[in-house]
Amino acid sequence: xxxxxxxxxxxxxxxxxxxxxxxxxxxxxxxxxxxxxxxxxxxxxxxxxxxxxxxxxxxxxxxxxxxxxxxxxxxxxxxxxxxxxxxxxxxxxxxxxxxxxxxxxxxxxxxxxxxxxxxxxxxxxxxxxxxxxxxxxxxxxxxxxxxxxxxxxxxxxxxxxxxxxxxxxxxxxxxxxxxxxxxxxxxxxxxxxxxxxxxxxxxxxxxxxxxxxxxxxxxxxxxxxxxxxxxxxxxxxxxxxxxxxxxxxxxxxxxxxxxxxxxxxxxxxxxxxxxxxxxxxxxxxxxxxxxxxxxxxxxxxxxxxxxxxxxxxxxxxxxxxxxxxxxxxxxxxxxxxxxxxxxxxxxxxxxxxxxxxxxxxxxxxxxxxxxxxxxxxxxxxxxxxxxxxxxxxxxxxxxxx
Amino acid sequence: xxxxxxxxxxxxxxxxxxxxxxxxxxxxxxxxxxxxxxxxxxxxxxxxxxxxxxxxxxxxxxxxxxxxxxxxxxxxxxxxxxxxxxxxxxxxxxxxxxxxxxxxxxxxxxxxxxxxxxxxxxxxxxxxxxxxxxxxxxxxxxxxxxxxxxxxxxxxxxxxxxxxxxxxxxxxxxxxxxxxxxxxxxxxxxxxxxxxxxxxxxxxxxxxxxxxxxxxxxxxxxxxxxxxxxxx
Ligand SMILES: Nc1ncnc2c1ncn2[C@@H]1O[C@H](COP(=O)(O)OP(=O)(O)OP(=O)(O)O)[C@@H](O)[C@H]1O
Ligand SMILES: [Mg+2]
Numbered sequence: 001x002x003x004x005x006x007x008x009x010x011x012x013x014x015x016x017x018x019x020x021x022x023x024x025x026x027x028x029x030x031x032x033x034x035x036x037x038x039x040x041x042x043x044x045x046x047x048x049x050x051x052x053x054x055x056x057x058x059x060x061x062x063x064x065x066x067x068x069x070x071x072x073x074x075x076x077x078x079x080x081x082x083x084x085x086x087x088x089x090x091x092x093x094x095x096x097x098x099x100x101x102x103x104x105x106x107x108x109x110x111x112x113x114x115x116x117x118x119x120x121x122x123x124x125x126x127x128x129x130x131x132x133x134x135x136x137x138x139x140x141x142x143x144x145x146x147x148x149x150x151x152x153x154x155x156x157x158x159x160x161x162x163x164x165x166x167x168x169x170x171x172x173x174x175x176x177x178x179x180x181x182x183x184x185x186x187x188x189x190x191x192x193x194x195x196x197x198x199x200x201x202x203x204x205x206x207x208x209x210x211x212x213x214x215x216x217x218x219x220x221x222x223x224x225x226x227x228x229x230x231x232x233x234x235x236x237x238x239x240x241x242x243x244x245x246x247x248x249x250x251x252x253x254x255x256x257x258x259x260x261x262x263x264x265x266x267x268x269x270x271x272x273x274x275x276x277x278x279x280x281x282x283x284x285x286x287x288x289x290x291x292x293x294x295x296x297x298x299x300x301x302x303x304x305x306x307x308x309x310x311x312x313x314x315x316x317x318x319x320x321x322x323x324x325x326x327x328x329x330x331x332x333x334x335x336x337x338x339x340x341x342x343x344x345x346x347x348x349x350x351x352x353x354x355x356x357x358x359x360x361x362x363x364x365x366x367x368x369x370x371x372x373x374x375x376x377x378x379x380x381x382x383x384x385x386x387x388x389x390x391x392x393x394x395x396x397x398x399x400x401x
Numbered sequence: 402x403x404x405x406x407x408x409x410x411x412x413x414x415x416x417x418x419x420x421x422x423x424x425x426x427x428x429x430x431x432x433x434x435x436x437x438x439x440x441x442x443x444x445x446x447x448x449x450x451x452x453x454x455x456x457x458x459x460x461x462x463x464x465x466x467x468x469x470x471x472x473x474x475x476x477x478x479x480x481x482x483x484x485x486x487x488x489x490x491x492x493x494x495x496x497x498x499x500x501x502x503x504x505x506x507x508x509x510x511x512x513x514x515x516x517x518x519x520x521x522x523x524x525x526x527x528x529x530x531x532x533x534x535x536x537x538x539x540x541x542x543x544x545x546x547x548x549x550x551x552x553x554x555x556x557x558x559x560x561x562x563x564x565x566x567x568x569x570x571x572x573x574x575x576x577x578x579x580x581x582x583x584x585x586x587x588x589x590x591x592x593x594x595x596x597x598x599x600x601x602x603x604x605x606x607x608x609x610x611x612x613x614x615x616x617x618x619x620x621x622x623x624x625x626x627x628x629x630x631x632x633x
Contacts, residue, residue, distance in 0.1 A: 001510060001511055001512075001513050002510075002513055002516075004516075005510045005513075005516075009510065012498060012499065012503075013498070015498075016497075016498025016499070017498060306494075307496065309455075310494050310496065311507075311511070312455075312479070312482070313453070313455055313482060313488055313494075314482070314483065314507055314508045314511060314555070315479050315480070315482040315483020315484070315508055315511050315512065315559070316479060316483075316511045317475055317476045317479040318475045318476075318479075319476070320479075320511060393455060393456050393457055394454075394455040394456075394482075395450045395455040395456045396456075398455070398490075398494065
């Protein structure tokens with residue numbers, strides 16, 4: 001039999017039975033679609049949670065001046081006040097391996113005024129590192145410049161809410177305003193964002209740390225936040241931070257390093273559960289899809305036993321029949337899977353529109369697995385009964401008993 | 402030449418064994434015109450299926466020429482069905498999704514024939530069986546007589562030496578039945594060996610050799626004196 005004829009026979013076989021073919025396509029599409037959509041949802045939920053936790057700062061260390069009681073050891077002697085945290089301390093922490101960002105922070109309240117409007121705001125003095133550590137995003141303009149941390153540049157970045165209250169819908173970039181006694185130029189506005197690390201980042205003004213030092217007339221930092229490269233090195237990083245500060249503070253253990261241990265532990269548990277859940281959802285939907293496709297295939301092919309008998313009576317060999325059904329199954333399963341992929345894309349798109357908060361991205365592995373399973377089940381359960389029917393004597397296959 | 406020796410075939414239905422064919426001996430020469438008659442359940446269809454290689458005997462030997470065809474591999478058996486035997490069923494067994502000409506083309510496709518050659522043969526057959534204006538119709542758009550003519554065209558398009566027909570007029574009115582018989586007899590006139598199962602005695606009597614089956618045996622094997630002797 002010629003290859004062209006095999007394909008055209010197979011094509012006519014499913015094109016000629018509309019209802020049956022549509023049924024098959026629907027089964028395949030639902031099978032593939034549900035696997036992809038469910039795993040996409042699972043993955044979306046997982047990455048949403050991961051995102052939420054990482055915005056909580058799971059790989060951040062917060063260095064506070066003074067030693068908290070929980071560290072143990074003798075209580076600080078009277079007369080020895082803890083040394084201040086300095087800008088240089090923050091710089092020094094950057095030399096620790098695995099620590100990429102180190103943001104010194106000065107916090108204070110100051111009156112903010114522009115033209116006739118004045119209000120009290122939280123002022124954050126920091127460096128460009130804060131941008132990475134707090135995963136900030138700009139609505140307009142830019143953040144603090146990289147290398148001007150130590151310079152008293154008269155520039156500021158406004159939180160989204162602060163900007164709106166001060167400027168309304170007028171552009172703020174390039175405008176100047178007063179904080180306390182000083183004049184600052186607006187170089188950027190933060191994108192709207194929620195709370196992070198217990199601070200409302202939409203209602204702040206951020207200025208260079210050196211400017212904050214003069215504004216509040218202090219040299220000491222409120223705290224230093226450092227970010228480690230990964231969660232795995234948190235313990236090592238914490239020890240290294242303590243050692244570095246101790247060296248710089250003449251052997252005194254006078255800082256407290258806080259990591260979000262409880263958050264981290266919870267995060268790990270939730271992460272494990274979520275991963276398991278996503279995997280189970282995937283496995284179950286794959287099993288369900290497989291059984292669905294298998295059943296439809298079995299019904300369809302058993303309906304065609306008589307046709308197989310006829311083909312044999314007309315001189316088809318067993319091998320020819322298997323090739324014919326295999327070809328047909330491959331074509332049908334491929335088209336069905338393609339519909340499934342379209343269905344999945346459509347559904348994911350719809351869900352995204354409904355719940356924009358969920359970060360949805362179809363995982364490639366789920367597409368691959370879903371299509372592979374559909375093809376495999378579709379082909380196997382079309383061809384197995386065909387092989388069985390092809391083994392029968394034509395008269396048995398022909399009779400509909 | 403066809404020869405069957407001690408062919409037995411039985412079916413097990415529940416606990417019971419039904420002997421559809423008991424020790425059948427039969428020799429058929431090339432070009433014969435044979436009718437098989439007999440009561441329902443006497444094994445006529447089973448015998449015809451056996452000859453058409455649609456069924457397999459429990460015991461006995463079946464030869465076409467010198468070849469014991471029951472021993473052939475699946476592939477060789479398919480070849481024999483394809484090239485040497487044409488089979489016509491009472492219920493036509495056309496492929497419903499294919500047009501008349503596509504049905505006729507089917508055996509040639511299975512045989513791997515060139516499309517060009519196929520088209521020529523289909524055209525010839527369509528012409529010869531009076532289906533020219535129905536060639537692109539599907540079976541459900543055809544009358545019973547037309548369907549059976551398509552089936553005959555399909556059975557003969559590979560130019561087999563043996564044509565088997567199991568009650569080919571069983572589902573037709575007498576006019577289209579006669580049409581079909583005329584076609585079959587014309588093919589026999591061209592040299593094909595024709596074996597036809599029928600319930601209709603008036604049709605059966607037209608054959609040059611008449612077999613009567615009863616209970617799995619060939620009860621009578623007559624060659625009416627008017628026609629020429631078989632086996633010549
Ligand atoms: N596949 C089968 N399974 C069980 N029994 C069968 C099968 N095929 C035939 N038989 C039995 O074998 C016997 C002969 O059947 P066959 O079809 O050859 O009869 P027939 O002479 O063609 O009858 P009819 O004139 O009704 O077509 C019957 O008793 C029938 O019930
Ligand atoms: Mg019968």
